[in-house]
Amino acid sequence: MAGAAQSRLVATPIYAADLYPDVVAAGSLAAALEAVAAESGPPFPVILCGSNPLGRVTVPSAVPHRKALVINAYVWKRHWYIRGQEASQALDLIGGDTDDLVAIAKAARAWHTGAALAEIRASAPYVRLSGRFEVTDNDPVQMTASEWQHMLTEAGETDWPEYQALIEAAYAEPTLRALYPFTSHWILRFSTSTRPYLSTIPPCLSAPRGDGRYTVSTHLMGEVIAQTTTAAEAVAAAVRHMPGSLGPMTFGAAPKSS
Numbered sequence: 001m002a003g004a005a006q007s008r009l010v011a012t013p014i015y016a017a018d019l020y021p022d023v024v025a026a027g028s029l030a031a032a033l034e035a036v037a038a039e040s041g042p043p044f045p046v047i048l049c050g051s052n053p054l055g056r057v058t059v060p061s062a063v064p065h066r067k068a069l070v071i072n073a074y075v076w077k078r079h080w081y082i083r084g085q086e087a088s089q090a091l092d093l094i095g096g097d098t099d100d101l102v103a104i105a106k107a108a109r110a111w112h113t114g115a116a117l118a119e120i121r122a123s124a125p126y127v128r129l130s131g132r133f134e135v136t137d138n139d140p141v142q143m144t145a146s147e148w149q150h151m152l153t154e155a156g157e158t159d160w161p162e163y164q165a166l167i168e169a170a171y172a173e174p175t176l177r178a179l180y181p182f183t184s185h186w187i188l189r190f191s192t193s194t195r196p197y198l199s200t201i202p203p204c205l206s207a208p209r210g211d212g213r214y215t216v217s218t219h220l221m222g223e224v225i226a227q228t229t230t231a232a233e234a235v236a237a238a239v240r241h242m243p244g245s246l247g248p249m250t251f252g253a254a255p256k257s258s
Contacts, residue, residue: 012024012054013054013055013075015075015076016054016055016073019073019074019077019078020032020054020073020078022101023054023073024054027053028048028053028054028057029048029053029054029055029056029057029071029073030046030047030048030053030057032101033046033057033071033101033104033105033108034046036101036102036105037105037108037109039102040102040105040106040109041105041106041109042109044059044108044109044112044113045059045060045112046058046059046108047059047060047068054073055072055073055075056070056071056072056073057071058070058071059071059108059111059112060112061111061112061114062112062113062114063114063136064087065086065087065088065134065135065136066084066085066086066087066093066111066114066134067084067085067086067087067090069082069083069084069107069108069111069112070082070083070084071104071108074097077099078099079097079098079099080097080098080099080101080104081095081096081097082094082095082096082097082104082107082108082127083095084111084120086132086134086135088135088138088143088195088196089143089194089195089196089252090195090196091130091132091147091150091195092130092132093117093129093130093132093134094107094111094117094120094121094127094128094129094130095127095128095130096124096126096127096128097126098124098126100126103124103126104124106123106124107120107123107124107126107127110123110124117129117133117134129153130150130153130154131149131150131151131152131153131154132146132147132149132150133145133146133149134146138251140180140193140194140248140249140250140251140252141249143180143194143251144178144179144180144181144194144249147180147181147182147194148171148177148181151167151171151181151183152167152168152171154167155167155168160207160209162207162208162209162210162212162214162231163186163207165207165230165231166188166205166206166207166214166231166234166235167181167188168231169230169231169232169234169235170188170205170231170235170238172235173235173236173239175239175242176190176235176238176239178249179191179192179201179246179249180192180193180194180195180198180249182195182198184204184220185220186206186207187204187205187206187220188204188205188206189204189220190204191252192246192247192249192250193249193250193251193252193253194249194250194251194252195252196252196254197252197253197254197255198252199250199252200219201242201243201246202217202218202219202222202241202242202243203216203217203218203219203225203238203241203242204216204217204218204219204220204222205217205234205235205238207231213227213228213229214227214228214229214230214231214233214234215227215234216228216234216237216238216241218241225237225238225241
């Protein structure tokens with residue numbers, strides 16, 4: 001028995017022993033989460049991570065359009081953070097962190113049962129919404145609209161007013177709003193298909209930080225088409241250089257092998 005206890009102590013990370021003595025006492029994060037969950041409502045499945053039983057678990061969802069909720073422990077402070085993604089593109093729907101394991105359990109239970117994203121946020125106020133809404137049937141038009149809502153939300157949370165202005169101006173332009181938006185190194189780009197397999201088209205747009213000009217390029221790190229003083233002018237220049245006959249938005253399915 002003493003040898004087993006000693007082995008357990010050797011295998012226990014120092015951060016876990018110092019910051020999470022309750023988790024160590026329970027034997028795993030899964031056990032600790034199940035215990036607090038039992039005190040606040042109906043049980044839900046918690047999947048243990050074999051490589052990090054004290055610091056990581058997942059909670060599967062009962063609805064097929066959600067991936068399992070991931071719960072991780074910080075190593076430098078007593079906090080857990082969550083990440084919930086949609087299934088078809090593996091894009092974040094919710095996130096957040098807290099030092100309250102009961103609050104983690106509330107969000108996990110709501111995620112598992114398929115509660116609406118706003119309801120998850122209401123049950124656990126630390127939860128952050130990405131702005132995306134759930135598309136259950138992989139409709140590419142709705143997936144595109146969802147991604148634009150995420151882009152607008154993300155831009156509004158930055159301290160980069162020029163970037164926010166660019167995203168808002170691009171969204172206001174119907175030609176660009178019909179395309180699937182994404183960024184590479186904060187450069188706004190467009191695709192005629194959704195993730196997971198994008199069909200990227202030119203041009204792309206970048207915003208200045210402070211003094212400077214908006215830039216419209218043929219592609220990432222490509223030839224500069226135009227430089228403007230406003231986001232609206234950059235968007236107008238981008239539309240003028242869009243390829244013709246783009247066709248309808250499609251779901252980004254894997255290419256068929258020949």
